[in-house]
Amino acid sequence: MCLVETGTKNKETGEISMVPKLVPACQTPAKDGTVVVTNSPKVKANQNFVQEGILLDHPVDCPICDQAGECWLQDYYFEFGHQERRADIHPFTSKRRELGPHVSLFADRCVMCSRCVRFTREVSGEGELMVIDRGSHAEIDVFPGFPIENKMSGNVNDICPVGALCSTDFLYEQRVWFLEAQNSVCTKCSTGCATQMHVNHNQLYRIQPRFNPNANDWWMCDAGRYENQFVTAPERLDGVMIRRNNAWEPLDWPHAIREVYNHVADVALNHGGSHLAVVLSPFLSCEEAYLLASYAVSILSDVTLVVGKIPVVGQDEKFKAGFTIRAEKCPNRRGVEEIVKHFGKQPLDWDGMLAKIATGEIKGAYVTGGYGDPWIDDAEAAKFERLESLVVQDILPSPLARRAKLVLPGVTAFEKDGSYVNHAGLIQSASWGLRPHGGAHVDGQTFSDLLGRRGIYNAADVLKELAVKVPFFARCAEGVPPAGLNLVTGQEKHPLTTELGTVTHPTPTFRSEASRMLEVESSTR
């Protein structure tokens, strides 16, 4: 509770009469003439006392606490706390127990704000967490045998203002002040949660949701947060491979670009454009899809453009406060479809293409992937065997890549800049935070090279170009603000131009938080 002093100002005399006691700010309706004082000695003394009370039982084990550096208790203590300790000194404990697969509880550190309990009741709706015992013995807990394992459970670690709830996955991995944050967009489903990736020395340590009222509010699901092992999977494709005489040979990139042309353009030039299929994966960013489509129609204007396979798993899952995990497990179907529609003479979907391969109408294909999970099985891939020519660009080996003539390594969304259009038509931009894996190239770079453009691929410039060329993207001419642009409705529920951070860091980056602390420090000296 934020306690403040209030009073009223008399309109005639201008005299201010104050209420003698403190009141909870959030529960006190303001009227014309209400005076609110948030920094009087009395209010300060109360903040001081509350801090002192919270710290009576707090272990102050900051040196081994994961929250240190992003702990609200530390920050507030810095700003409002007592300088001397009046309370007894307690022996130091740090008891940890797991409340669920992703959630660790250090009960001593809890300040009993009950945000986590409210999250499970009001947002995820599963209500696993509760307060047990009473008064200063109260603790957060779950019912025996009913761990917190809902699909949004990771969020309770974010909203815990102190180090009481910690992500088991991130536990003791990094001190947070070494992490650098990059804005990203989750590619696990078509909700497209705005995220931050936290990286140090080219290693991804954790992902946290970034506030976007148009997409995900403050939340994200556990799959998006924790299931990103594919990024560092040892089997990631890391170099161009070409099949010669039934054996794989490595190839350097300049030759690779020429080989793509040989394999792909030949089919079109020999049989006619419509006999070549260029598949735009729903994992490509809009900029990349635009470049690839431009390349395809630059060979012959009637090359067949195909929207890549759309992975669908189960049903949409809607949680109590409205957060939804979508069945469509890709980030950019919307964006890719618009581009295919714009450039393709006879656009096809994946199954339409398979049918045309079966009838022999399609004789060669350039397939892009980027799927984090296995996406094509052997039987389906076998259908491509009758093609004269097959180029596959993907991040992981697959039955399809095994049947290709030429395999180009691509990258994940964590390794490239780009924009994605979610299920509702909201376009959001992501930045790279990790360098491309091994010898892989950013897909946009590959397409840019194919188009014969010089220099380094710059997603922001391509987006501006896209906005001019394809009317659906016209609103992106000035770039995309942090909360995205809705390209379907033409307006956002919450237009936000300022950058917003995560629950733990409402200010965008760690570095600025640290420098803020330094400022406070120097001003108090």
Next chain:
Amino acid sequence: MAEFEPVLLANIHKPDSHTLSVYRAAGGYAAIKKVLSTMSPVDTVELVKASNLRGRGGAGFPCGLKWSFLPKDAPTVYMCVNADESEPATFNNRILMELDPHQVLEGIMIGCYATRAQTAYIYVRCEYPTAYKRLHQAIQECYGAGLLGKNINGSGFNLDIYLHRGAAAYICGEETGLIESLEGKRAWPRIKPPFPAIEGAFRKPTVVNNIETLANVPHIVNRGADWFKSMGVPSTNPKDPGSYGPKLYCISGHVNTPCCVELPLGVTCRELIERHGGGVWKGRKGKMAIPGGMSMGLLTEKEFDTPLDFAGPGKVGCLGLGTAAVTVMDETVSIVDYLNNACRFFAHESCGQCTPCREGTSWTSRLMTRILSGKGRLKDLEILQSISQSIGIMPGTTICGLADGAAWPLKNALGKFRGELEEYIKKTNPGGYQQEEPAMALVELAHH
């Protein structure tokens, strides 16, 4: 005073006083009949307003006024009867429920009629199994006799009364804690406003009244507001609603005959001890007394002549009349023991929602443990003082009044017995009483 004739306790000594037939034989259920046949709900509220009946649950809020706060057009209103009686040393509700449950039910019926409530919940303290059983029987009898249910006495008035066993915590007696608990949740008091009269049980307008408050209502109906106002201490200024009517005083502690007596409001503490409690036991002298439940603070022997009406205890620095449960302590009781007990109680019972209360009460309890065990420092008294001044509704730092109740024993003990406290600390900790540095915590005595 000698001619005072008890009304609330008039029946309790009769055999089978808890049955419908005995209650009826003594004229019971005449009041509800009168109300249903001759009075409108508004008349009933006005009558209770005119009597200046004040709540007996602790806060002393005028009952009729509380009833009039309900929105006039609310389709659903609930009556919650506070029978959680968990203030230490208070047992008047228990006597009413166990020995005269029909009187209580009649009061509830009239209260519901006046407030247009068609459902009443009686929240009975968990540790009162007999009261629960008796009330249960009484409710069954009433349904059998057509006094509860649909269209009572052909008046078109419907009423159902449900019994709810409490969740066995002091905080369940706080009105919004009670409502939360009734709804099946932890008894975490709500921030007010909205007050229960606007948004209470199940988010509907709700009246919360104490058992004793409601037990007074049938008598006001039968005998009139003037009769009620002929007893007690009249109001001294227009803002003060006065202290009228009979009150059940509980006397316990170091007296010869602990008991519950009915007297007009305003009797002095000394008279209670001497006349009704049979004097301080073992021929000793009284040292101090709690005027109305632990949370009200402390009276010294010199202050025993304070009249126990709604305004009296406040004049000598206590919090108020509370539940009018007097606990007497004789000259052998150490103030340190008293304070230690008080602090442990509130630390144990704080619901834990508000940091000042949760941490403040447990801190005071630890400090008292330290002092009691001979490791106290004079600085500890300063800390106790500062905690007592910063927790509670009075300074505005907590949601409910439990924290004020925790602060008052401290305030009074430090104000009225500071010398004794200092002496105890100096005597038991001659080497360290002046120390000011934070010390290592003692191995703690468990609160539970």
